[in-house]
Amino acid sequence: SAVISQKPSRDICQRGTSLTIQCQVDSQVTMMFWYRQQPGQSLTLIATANQGSEATYESGFVIDKFPISRPNLTFSTLTVSNMSPEDSSIYLCSVNGQGGKMNTEAFFGQGTRLTVV
Amino acid sequence: EDQVTQSPEALRLQEGESSSLNCSYTVSGLRGLFWYRQDPGKGPEFLFTLYSAGEEKEKERLKATLTKKESFLHITAPKPEDSATYLCAVQAPGSARQLTFGSGTQLTVLP
Numbered sequence: 001s002a003v004i005s006q007k008p009s010r011d012i013c014q015r016g017t018s019l020t021i022q023c024q025v026d027s028q029v030t031m032m033f034w035y036r037q038q039p040g041q042s043l044t045l046i047a048t049a050n051q052g053s054e055a056t057y058e059s060g061f062v063i064d065k066f067p068i069s070r071p072n073l074t075f076s077t078l079t080v081s082n083m084s085p086e087d088s089s090i091y092l093c094s095v096n097g098q099g100g101k102m103n104t105e106a107f108f109g110q111g112t113r114l115t116v117v
Numbered sequence: 118e119d120q121v122t123q124s125p126e127a128l129r130l131q132e133g134e135s136s137s138l139n140c141s142y143t144v145s146g147l148r149g150l151f152w153y154r155q156d157p158g159k160g161p162e163f164l165f166t167l168y169s170a171g172e173e174k175e176k177e178r179l180k181a182t183l184t185k186k187e188s189f190l191h192i193t194a195p196k197p198e199d200s201a202t203y204l205c206a207v208q209a210p211g212s213a214r215q216l217t218f219g220s221g222t223q224l225t226v227l228p
Contacts, residue, residue, distance in 0.1 A: 001163070004160075006160075033215060041220060042204060042218040042219060042220040042221055043161070043204070043206075043216075043218045044218075045215050045216070048215065092160050092161075105149075105151055105163045105166050106151070106163070106206075106216055107163060108153075108160035108161045108162075109160050110158075110159050110160045111158070111159065111160045113158065
């Protein structure tokens, strides 16, 4: 299984500011995934981050609001820009097991709990 | 569009009282169905993957089964430490390995 470390684990931010969340994996992976989990709800995929190319965003999520970096095969960042209280959520980084093979389980970081005030 | 519906939303059991959680899914060709456990303040922890109807997987007090329309997570003689939210997710062909999650079942096991 992959070991995923996310930083920060939690933060309280002022509206209008930005927060960058870091995700470090203990092995090289092709794809890294960013999810959002709003209070009391399930996980929603924000985007898929590939090394060496631009991230692919899901419907309802845009690069200007959630810019993503993927500088190498073990690291990615997600920035939540110009935050509003509606952005208060848990943000989760995920990778597929077994070196990114198809049909395999996904592993998750411990999440970043963001509160925007 | 892939859909995953979990029921019940919440379940309270007495310690030792066995029960089942349901995950109904609609997907164009199932590539895999995944069960996760999520404790408060933590990321989901992988439990099982099921690939085809009739398949079963077991781990301690948990057993997952799969049909063509739904999956069940059976909990036998649960203990308070089994209290968590259990999430079901599906993966479909052409989804670039992304998962569609259900809203989860919040399980509370009382001592």
